[in-house]
Structures are given as C-alpha cells and as structure tokens.
Amino acid sequence: MASDNRGALYERAGYTILPITFPPTPAYPHKVHHHLYLRSHDPRIEDRDTPRTLFVSNVPIDASESSIRDLFKRIAGGRGAVQRVEFEDKAWKQRHEVSEAPVHAGVKRKREEVEEAELEAKMETAQLPEVWEDELLPGGTCALVVFADKSSKDVALKASGRLAKAIWKGGKDAPELTWNSSQACGIERYLSHHHLTHPTKHHLQSSINTYLTTFTRLESLRTRLAARTHNVPDADGFVTVTRHAHHHRPASSAAAQAAADRAAEKEKKIGPDFYRFQAREKRKERDRELKVGFEEDVRRIREMRERRGRVRPE
C-alpha cells in the first residue's frame, strides 16, 4: 500500500477510521493494528440519548465497558467521559424494540394482570447462575458509546479524528493508541468457567426454588384468569373460544397398544382383498410400483455415471 493512500484512509463513508495497536504478547510478539470505525449515532428512530451517543463498529472481541471507557479517556482526556456502553447483541435489539413500542398509558390494568407481569419478571431474574465471568463479543461487533453529554461526545469524536489522521500519516513520531483489555483470559478464564459451571448446591437450590414457586403461582393465576374469561363476552360482545387444557392422552402405553391391537384385529377379520376389484387394483398398483422402481433405478445409474464416470473395475 502506498503511503499517500494510507494518509487518505482516516475517514471514509462518514466514518472515522481509528487504528489502535494490539500490544504484543509472548505468543504473538507483533504489534498489530486493529481498526475502529466511529461516527455519531444516527438511528432511524431517535431517542433521548441519541445526540450524546457514538456508534463504534469493529470493536475487539475482548472489549468491555471499562476498556472502552479507558480508551476514550486516553483519546479525549478528562473531557470525553463515557457514561455507559451498549454492545450489540440480542438484548440490544430487544431493548430498542421495547423502547420503541408505544406504552399503553391510561388503560387501567386489572390486579391479576399486574400480578402476572410481576411474576413473569421475577421468573426472568430467577435464572441459573452465569457460567462465564466475561462475555466475549463476536468478531466485528458494534457498540454504542453513550457519553455524559453531547459536548463530551463531540470532543471525543473530534479528538479521535485528529488522532486517526496522525496515526495514518505514520512516521517516526506518530502517536500510538494501545488497546488495554481488562478481561481475564487463558487458563484463568477457563478455570473460572469451570468453577462457575459447578455452583454451590445452596446457590443453585435457591434459584431453582424461586423459579419453580413463581412458576407454580403463575400457572395457577393463569388458570384462574382463563376460567374467568371462559364463556364471558368481552366489551364488544364476543366470546373468545378457549380450549381446555386437557389433552387426550391415553391412560397408559398399554392401553394405547390395546387399542391399536383391536384395530388390527378388525382389519384382519375382513382382510384387505375382500372384493375382487381390490385384488386387481393391488396388482395394478404393484405393477406400477415396479415400473416406477425401475425408472428410478435407471435414473440413479445415470446420476452415478455423471458423478464418477462409467463403471470400471479398479
């Protein structure tokens, strides 16, 4: 790559392209550049935080809120204070969808419904313990960096631009922005994972108990709700048809088997070839099947030949 080209690449398509340096490690003793793509956040639907948010693409896999905070502290000095960092993942998407959804204000919800929502929320929190100390981000992930205010963001972006330009320019006294990761890695990461996957009995038992009690309460609440709305016309006078939750399961597998046996017995008594036409049709069917089978075989041979040439002894 020619050096004049390098100089021209600090900004493209509205993005500031900021090279950061991965520090050399004993296993890989090379300084390598990693590129961050930054610009002001510009979502289709803006919210309160939009003006003070910076959109960063291609963050390293071991990025965390603290490491990003540290990075901007070094870029913009004390003025680029980061409030929080949101990494792109499922939760991010959902959160945005939820926040975009219109809030049903003014509709007074019934007591049961409120309780239902509460219980659901409680179940969410009663999850099994986390098994990783730090989550890794997939390659090329995006992040939203929310600054304290709009001016902090502007300062940070401008400083990044300046820095990027200087780094791209290269030369002896070019600045260097080193990436400092705060994540545990190597054996430590996996030891902690091993430890976390085997939580103490007490810890596990309590979260399970919470979940299962809540689940039971929720189930009974829902049954009550369903019973109440059963056959009751709503405001428009319509009755919602609900199905009862009893499933037609045979009492036992033995009973199911007996039923099948009875059906087979009946079939056997009459026999499949009771009428002459049945026998005739069966024979015709067989002939047809033979023919189809033959054609199928011919086709298979043709395919085989196409795949690996003609049949030849090795």
Add this chain to the structure above:
Amino acid sequence: MASAAVKRRKISHPTPKDADLPSSNGVREPENDFSDEELDEEEELESGSDSADSAPADDRNGPKAKANGRRRAEKRDDTMMGEMYTGAIFKSNLFKLQCDDLLDQARPRAGPREASIDKVVRTLRKFIETIPDTEPRSVSEAEKALLKQHKTAVPFPDPRPPKDANYKLQYLKPSSITVSGSYQTKRFNRVGEELGVDLVVCMPSALFQEKDYLNYRYFYKRAYYLAQIASALLSSSAHKFDVSYSYLNGNRLHPILAIRFAKGGSEDGLAKTKSFIQIIPSCQPNQFPREKIAPHKNCVRPRGEEGHANPEKLPPTPFYNASLLADASPLVLSKLIEGASNHCDGFQDACLFGRIWLRQRGLGGSIANGGFGNFEWASTMATLLRHRSNVLSPGFSSYQLFKATLQFLANNDLRSQPFVSHNPKSFGTWTQGDCPVFIEAESGVNLLYKVRSWSYESLRQAARSSVTALGDTVFDQFESTFIQRADSSFLRYDFRLTVPQHDLLVKGSLETLEERCSRLHKTLLKGLSDRVGLITFKLPEFQVWKCDANPRSDEKARIQIGFVVHPQHAFRLVEHGPSAEEKAKADAFRKFWGNKAELRRFKDGSILESVVWEQKPGVSVFEQIVLYLLEQHFGEAVAQASHLEGDQTGKLLPGGGQDVTAPTAPFQGLLSAFTTLTNDLRSMDGLPLQIRHIQATDPQLRYSSIHPPSSTTSPATMTLEFEGSGRWPDSLQAIQYTKVAFLLKLSDLLSEHSSSYHAQVGIENRMHPIENQAYLDITTPSHHILRLRIHHDRETALLNRTLTQPPHLTTPASRDEAAFALSAYKSTFPRPAAHTQALATAATRFPALSPAIRLLKRWFASHLLLPHFAPETIELLALRVFLHPEPFGVPGTPTAAFLRTLAAIARWDWRGEPWCVDFGRANIEKNGGAGEGGMSKSEYAEVVTRLRAWRKVDPGMTRVALCVASSIETDGAAWTERGMPPVVIAGRMTALARAAVEEVKRWEREEGLMSLGTLFDSGVEDFDFVVELDAKAIARARNPHEENARFKNLAGGKAKDAMAGFEPVKWFVQDLERLYGDIMVLFWDSDGGNKIAGLWNPSAERRPWKVKIGYSTMPIEAGQDPKEGGDGKFTALINKRAILGEIARLGGDMVSKVAESAK
C-alpha cells in the same frame, strides 16, 4: 377361454423356488428359462394371445433348433423388459443396469488394435510355416548345435535329459497352427488387462515314439521344438521380434515363447497395444494312449528302474500326467468352449463376469496366482453346461450362469469328491489327496491340475463370500463383486509371513519348492487348527528370460504366506491334545510339538497332552505359535529369516486393549462402576419418582474411546429416566428447572447413601433455556466419573408441538430454537442410548471391533479431524467392514479392519451414496445365514430416499455432507447434521483416506513391510496458521494441588474430583469457533494434541466495506473492480494479523506460539 387353459398348463410346471437362484435339481427345459410365473403374468395381460410357443420344443438337438433359437431370442427380448422390473433374472434392476454398463466397457470390440494384432499374427504364422525341417540328432548334439549356431538354449525341464539318451530330437513342420485362447473367442476383457494371443503350434506325430509319455521324453522333445522356433525367429532378418522364453502359467514343464515387439521393428503395433503373443507347442489329441496317462498312473519311473515290473505300484504322478494331457487337449477344450458359446446366449458374458471377478481377487491361471484363471473358468463352465444341466442350463442368463458357477465352486469340495464330467468309470474312484479334481472326460484332463490345496481353499472362500454377497437382497453388492479390488495382501490377511525361498529349500535335497511349501502348509494347518480360517501361499512368479540363457530363479525371492484367523480362537493360550491314555495319538502330539508339549491336569479332572503359551507383551500367541512351528519343523535358520507381520495396533493405541484376547478389559472398571451406580440408584429410598431406565450413552461405555477410562478422562455420560407422572410441568423451561431440582435431590441422596460418592451439579446450555440445563457429575468409589442427565420424553412432544404450530402462533426464531433443541435432545438422550447398546453388543461379538474403532478415531485425531465428527459417526464407519465384510471375511485383527475401513472410506462416494450399517448382520453371522432382525429392503430404501431429499433441499451440503445411517437409526443425518463434518472436512477425510490407500498399495508393490505408523503422520504445512498450546501450563491447571490458590473451596482430597470435566482447550476452541466460525475452519487433535491449526475461509478475504461485516477488517482503497466497492466507499480486507493477535490474547498463558504459515 384360451388363456385360462394356458394358465392351468403353465401352473402345472414345476416352479423353481427362487427364480434368481438357478434350480439345482431336475433338468430345466430351455423354454422354461424364464420363471413361469412371469410368463403367466404376461399372458394374462395380453389376454390369451398365446400360440406358437405352446408346444415345448427341444431345440437342443431338434431339427428346428435354429428357428427356435431365434424365436427364443425374440421372446427373451420382450420378456426381458418384464423381467427387468422384477429383477428376477438379475439380482435387482440396479444390479442389472450396472452389469450392462460393465459389460459394455469390458466387451471386446474390433478396433485398430485388433486389426494390427491380426496382421502380426498372420505374419508370424506364415513365418513359422517356412521354418525348415531338421535332421534327427542326439540330445547333446542337438543342444550344442543350437547354442553354437543360433545362440539359443534349449529350455529343458528339470531333470535334464540323460547324456546317453537313445532317442533323437528333431524339428518338423507343424501339423497345424491355430490361434486360440480368449482373443480368438472374443471373451477377453478390455479393461485393465494385457491382451494375450495364444498361437498353438501342433507338433506332428512323426516326432514322437510310443513311449515318449514316460520320463519327460515328450517334454524334452517339446523344449527342443520350441528352441528351434525361437532360433528361427531370432535369426530372421525380415522381422524383428523380441522373443523370450517363459513358462505357460508358471508350469515348469511348459516352456513357451513370449513375443513382444522390439522397438524400431517393422511391426511395432504390439508395443503400443499392450499386448503379447505366446507360442505354445502342443501335440495331437491322441498322441499318447489316454489310459496310460490317466491321473492315477505313474509316468516317471525311478532312475534305473525303467523296466519296472509293476508300474501300478509306483506312486501316481498326477501333475506330470495332467501337464502332458493339457498339451494334447487345447484344441479339444477350445472346441468345447466354442460349442458352449454357440449353444448358450449368456456364455460369453458370463465368461467376462468370471474374468473380472477373478482379476479383482488376484486369481489367475498361473500356479503362483492360484492356477484357476480365465481359461479354467470358461472350460469349467462349458463342461458343466454340456454335462451337468442341473448345475448350469443353456437357458440361464449370463448372471445366473456366473452365480451358479460360483455356487458350484463354493459348495462342492472337489478334493474329497472328484468331479468327472462323464464316463466316470474309466477314471476309477481316484482322489488326489488335498488337491481338487475336475476332469473333463473328453480330453481326460484335470482342469484344476494347477490348483494347489491352499489356492483351492482361497478360491472357494472367495466364491463362498461372493455367493453370500449376491444372495444379499437388501444391499447392492455390485461393487464388492466386480469393482472393488480384493487382492491386496495387507487388506486381505490378518497376518502375513514372508519366508525367503532360498532359506526354505534344503540344499542337496530333491524336494522341490512346491513340495516344501506343501509341507509347510500342512504343518501350519495342523499346528494352528481352528485358530486359522485360511492359509494361502504366494510363490514367486517366474519372469521371462532370454533365449540364450537358462531360467534362473531369483535368489532373493520370497514366499508370502497369508493367514486369515478366527479371532475368537486365534489367541487362546492353551492347546488341548489327546488324553494321555491314547498312546499313539499322544506320541504323535508330542512329536509334533516337541519340547512345548506337556501333560497337564485340567479343572474338569481330565489329564491331557497340551501346549501352553505365555502371554508376552508385543508378541501375540498366534505369532509365537507360527514362529515356533517354523523353528520346530524347518529349522532355526528359516524361523530367523522369516518375517511375521501381524497387528501393529499395540504401538498406536494408548492404555492397552489392543490385545484381541481381551479388547474390552481396560473398560471393565468403568462398566462395573456404572453397574454398581445403577444398582445403588435403583435401591435408593426417597426418590421423588420411580426410575424407569438408566442407560449408558458414552463411547467409554461402549468400548470405543481412544483412551480407556481413567480418572483423567472426561466424564462418561449416562441418562436416567423416571416413570411418567402428571406432576411434571408442561412448559419446556420449567421441565429443565425441575430436572435440576431432581439432580440436586439425587446428589443429596447419593451422599447419604454412601460417603464415597461425590456428586456435583453442573450447568450447561445456559444460553438455550429450553435445552437440558444441568447434569450431575458423580465420582464413584472407584474414582470413575460418570455424568448423569435426566431424560424426560415429554420434551419431544412439546418441541414437536412448537414446530407444528401454525405460523401465526410462533415466530421463525422460536421455531428455529425448537428445531435446534429437538435435535440436541435426540442426540443427547434416545439416540446415543440405542447406539451404545447395539455397539456394546457388537463389540463383544467381534473381538477386533473395539481396537479397530479406537484406531480409526486415533487416525482422525492425528489428522486433526476428530472434533468435526460425532463419535458415533466414526464408530459406524469402523463397523462396516465387520457387518458388511464383502469381498473379504470378517477381519480378525484391528489392523486389517482399520486398513479395510480406510479403503472403504476412500471409495465412498458420499455425495450420492449413504453409508449404511446393519446391526442385524451380527446375528445373521451367528445364526449361520438365517437372517433375522436385519434391515429390510424398504428400510434401506428409506435411507437412500432421505439422502436424496437432503441433497435436494441442501445441494451445497452446508447442513449435511455425509449420510451415515444404521439399522437402529435410519436417519442418515442423525449424527452428521449441522456440519458434523462440514463438506470441506469430509473432502479432506476422503483425500487422506485415498493417500493412505496409495501408501498401502506402495507397500504391496515394493513388497515392503507394513509400517502402520506412517498412516498417522500428519504435517501442519497445509494450514494457514497454527496455534501451539503450552501443554505444561494446561497440565498445571488440571492439577490443583500444586498451584491453585484462587479457588480455596476446591482444596483438599475432593479437589481432584472437582476438576473432572475441566477441558480448557476444548472450551478455548469452542470460543474461537463461536467468534470466528464464519471466517476460519479449525483443526485440532481433541485427543491430547498440542496444536490448533486453521484455514482462512477464502470467501471472506475481501469484500465491499459495510458496518456489520461480522469480522475484524482493515480498510484499503477500493480496487478497480466495480464489484469491490465504488461509490466513494472502500474495500474491507480481513485483518488476519489482528485476529491472530486477539487469539493470542484470548489464549493467554495457554498459548505458547501463534504462527502464520509462510505461504
């Protein structure tokens, strides 16, 4: 109604039981060669348009034979179409179509090669006719003259003619010259065979005297006659021939001339066409009185006793006699074959089938190759057709002829019951010891005279195996019968012994090599008894030699002996002999075994002569016996010089179990721990529900993990299923949490039950709440670790309900999640349980199976492919050669099984063919052919259909590349779905297997020794980058005693148990795959390797830049190519070095080096 009448008549015919099998009792009329039922069908469809063929005509001898024959042919054409649908005449449609293809390839056609050969043959013939006669001369004079004038030696057989012989040698113009052999009769195979043309030169009667059949006199004269022709050809100025001597089929009594064309000669046609001409002297059919040279007569009188008073008392010389008769019979047999091919439509094709079948098994007419070649095949068939219509009938199709001939070979022991085509009285009740007899009475020659006892056993075994294969109604055995080569000694034999010919021969003894071999064969058979199924000898073959020299045998030539063993008996330690009271037998036993024989008292009170072998490391009992027998009966020198190759598994497999005597021994500890745990669990009070099943699901519990279980191997998985109950919740997630609660309860109960159990609940699949969430790691008192999961079969129903719900009630995401969860559920619970059970049974049935599987897994691991395959996939790959061994037998050693498996993988066309294994076959073997519980035709068809369906929905093979099914899991994608392995890896597997097969071929070609280890060598040169792991650091972490200050709660005696299932490398690779799965493929040896190698995905190299590209990039200016960007944007180039930097950082102290390859 006419048809009704016809119908009745037809039904009254005796109907053969199986149209596919040629009937073996009763003569079948040619008109009835189609199964009668089929005709019946036809006529009913045509509603009675039956007329001409109603009168049964005997067209064999009848006057209307020709006309009938034509009608028969026409009729066949119609009926063939009908037959084809049913596969009655051929095995199946598929088989028939493939056969047609094969015959098309192999059938001779008239082309430029044939034209040029014809021309050369004509020239030769004319030339021989012009050779001038010579005067009769005495033996020494004649020999000297030839050597002096023409520099041509006379290829006299051993012993050479006596100096004082009172008969004269002479050359006279041949009485006839005939082109004979398969070239003339258009039965040669164009594929992969050198084309030989036989020029039979018939010596005139005037040359011979009445008594010339005695004492090699005929053969001396024949040799001189041949030398005369050779000298004339060599000294010819008009033609330039490359003439050399050779032995016809390796028979030392039959020297012949082999002609190839010298470069620069005028007839260079042959050089190009890969063909040669053999000049074979013969004599008049009635030259010598038949009864004098019948097989049971003696024709070689001992020296000095020429006028023996009573030659009847001398031992018969069957080989000599047959060689003499064979010289007198070529034209008679040619005529016989010619007649058969005119008389029987399928004959030519059946001969081609036979040729191909023999070739693929390395069988041939020469004595070294077994003495049963194409000529023998054709003449056997012709003889049977002519004289045994209950075996072969002219109405048979080519396939039926082929199969019936194989059946004849397989089912009849021609050693104890000699076959004589007709007039058996003139041959008496004569048997030839351990050699087969098949006499064509017209010529009187024993067609199998070149077949030695060992070759006969091998031929019969090949025939038996093929008959079984062709009787297989479910699997298409076309490939194993005609396509696959089965002549590699490394694949075919369990043990191979090489004895230098030079050492075996005793100096100064009259015993020929063959006699010596025969003795060795008998000794080995006797000593190994039921340990061995087959012992074959391959003698060094005679090459051609120059006409001015004498034949010389290669000093370094070696005899190769192959053993096929019965693994159940082969490694038995004690050999029981006769009881001490049977004096004569006991003496013989002692004499045979020498010092090793001893008198022992056994548990049952019997006192027997016996031999007891020791269990030595590295040398199996079988090898000990073979070497001992060699030493005992053939001297120490022979034993020293010989080389026995057997199983090399020992060096390659860790932790024992390679010994076929007790392959499952290293697994027994874990299995008994499992059984104890099962019993303890079942006997516990206070369980919330009754236990229904406890099942093993782990490779370690089915004898198939590379490492035998120990406290450091990963936990062995098992599943527990409770009785059904209405108290289970009806929500997937709640079910998972309930299971965790049950596990906690179980863990409490276990600790209460016995303090020596240590149980710990672990969490898994945390990101997928509807999948199994937890397991219980149980450390048993014996320090084995088992991992228990709870199986609840309601999950299937609930997941299926989600999947089948109408679209408006679910989202695509939840459907995907459910589909994923369902396949995870199946591959955790029901599938491995059934597989484990079936495989454990098979492993006890086939002693070599367990080490063979472990060896194959080791091979996959060495080539860094193991983690890409489900263990079950590899196990099914290894099972095939045991359950479907055709064209071999069931392997007796893991090495043989492993090599055959590699060969099968190399041949596997996985794009279009499923790999299918039928567990039921194990029982078929046991029940002696009575199939039960095997796969049905429709089940196999289902496997094929499923593969086709997958290829239709997923032509790029991104989800399913391989289709590996078994009789208990007909869904071929069960173990291979979701890129297990991806198509790249599958391709690499095939490439590596092919390379291995090439290597084995190289050993075979160079007569080298087996070095199994080389197949496991793999380099990392092919990869883009290599991450080297720091084994020491990982080992330190595994051993928390030395250094683990961080987790104080794990300290103490339990700490080691608590580290069970700690697999940092595996998790590291899983992290990498999750992060970079789209841009790289990782290869690593999950069985303790210390390298992770990777390849970049070439499609991710450079792309037009966008925000969410999914991997780390660096910008470069857009290239000229408008596809790569434009509109002011730039191109994103994958930032490989940054990614490697990230990998190094993530690996931290586990990684010692990350290296990019230099390419």
